[in-house]
Structure formats: C-alpha cells, structure tokens
Amino acid sequence: MKTIGKLAKELNINVETVRFYERKGLIVQPLKPDSGYRMYDNTYANQLKFILKAKALGFTLDEVASLMSMSGNCADVESMGLQKLMLIREKIADLQRLEQVIQDMTNSCKANQDPNSCPIINSLS
Amino acid sequence: MKTIGKLAKELNINVETVRFYERKGLIVQPLKPDSGYRMYDNTYANQLKFILKAKALGFTLDEVASLMSMSGNCADVESMGLQKLMLIREKIADLQRLEQVIQDMTNSCKANQDPNSCPIINSLS
C-alpha cells in the first residue's frame, strides 16, 4: 500500500494526473484510512499502466474507459482496434499528401533565383 | 467594400473567426466609417484566403503570422517549409509504427479462439 505520491513517482506521472483520472472515472477512489490519504495497492498500479499504454497507442481517455469496461470481450476490443487503425491510416494518407505538397513547394524555392519573390508565398496568395 | 458578414460568407467562415484572427493580429482591423461597421476590400479577402490555405497545409496560426511577416523572403519561407516537412515526416513515422502495433494486435484477436480472453487487453495489462 502506497500513497498517491509514491504511486505517481513509480509510474513517472503527476499526482494531479492520478486524481484527474479518478475524477474522469478511469480508476475508482481507493480506500482512505483515518488520515484521509488515498492508499493504493498494486492493482491500481496495473490499471494505471494499462491506461498509460493504451494512451501511448493513441486511444483517448474516453476510449481507454471503454476498453477497460469491455472486460476482455475480444470482439468488441478488436472492433475498437480496427476503428483506430482506420483513423490512423487516414491520418497517414493525409500527412503524405501534405508532405508532397510542401516538398514541391520547398523544391521550387530551391530552384528560385529571385530571393525577394517566394514560390511558396506566391502559391498561397 | 463589404461588411464582415458578406466577407465571411464569401470565404465560408464564421464572422467570429474573422474577429478572432483580428484579435490574434493576423489581419488588421479595417477602417470603420460612421456606422462603426468594419468595411473590407479585396486585399482582406486575399489575406484571409492565404491564412486559410496555409492553415490547411498544417501551419499553426502563429506560423501563418510568421509567414505573412516574412514579406516574401524566400530563404526564410523555405526554411519554415522544411521544418514543417520534417515534423510531418516524424508524425508519419510515428503513426506507421502505431499502425503496425495495432494491426498485430487486431490480427491476434482474429486468431484468438477464446472470446472471453482478449490478446489486446492482455498485451496492455
């Protein structure tokens, strides 16, 4: 059993973040003995690690809450994963289009002879 | 010369957005005759189109302000474009790694026989 400070330090996150996740309903408020201090056991650490990993995969906190409430129903979880996958692929495609446009622009800058007329500015104007 | 409402409609943006860009310093407040109404000429429409195009390319409003203040100095503009290009490429690489991870996860869901144990949840736990 550890206080919120120890827990946060162990997970390398902020104390306020733990309380924030509690307010968001991602974790439940743990028992608070006489002192009024929250006391956490390892199941809390594991839940928080789950949250952090899912977040790192690009799931929003609301989505993390959903994942946690699915209690392992594989079809539901897979469906959410596939949905996220589609979004990721769309984002990649968008960024690749953007990459092409900006690369073309900067290339025409390189080819440009007149330093006071910029092809990028011109193509935006 | 048109009022803010006509201008906004022409550009398919919100009146409040025009005022917001003014507050941000992206455009200057135009002359206001007796009525107190802002009156815009075409140079404003062109400036706003510039802003909208640059925004669509992923430049932040602060960056757009910089671009506009460079007054066509091509080297500076090119440098900002290259910087943006690097960021875009990093984002693409990040997303592609993510894509791989989530795809592997959902694939192992498909291969999973037990509907009450989910490989995704397990790998997050």
Added chain:
DNA sequence: TTAAACTCCGTATATAGGTACGGAGTCAAT
C-alpha cells in the same frame, strides 16, 4: 518536538482554435 514533506479539496490556468451569448446600436427593405 518541530520542521519539512506530503496530502486533502476545489478551483483556476494552460494550449489551440475557435464558437456562443447578450444587449445595444445600425442598416435595408417594405
């Protein structure tokens, strides 16, 4: 035993890029 460190709670602040509101004044069409 006392001082430092920690925790409590509610609320405010931050980012980016807007959107919404409300009361008062103005313009345009009938």
Added chain:
DNA sequence: ATTGACTCCGTACCTATATACGGAGTTTAA
C-alpha cells in the same frame, strides 16, 4: 416608419488532457 437582419463589444464557453495554486490538515524524520 417599422421590422428583421446585421454588427458592435466584451466575455464566457468549448474540447482534451492535464498542471498549478492555496490554505488546511497529516505524516515522517532528525
């Protein structure tokens, strides 16, 4: 002349994800 649409301004609100603050109570270590 009136009514509806438009504009003014300042300010509050929105999303998402936290972080910061302040005053009061608690624990811990020297």
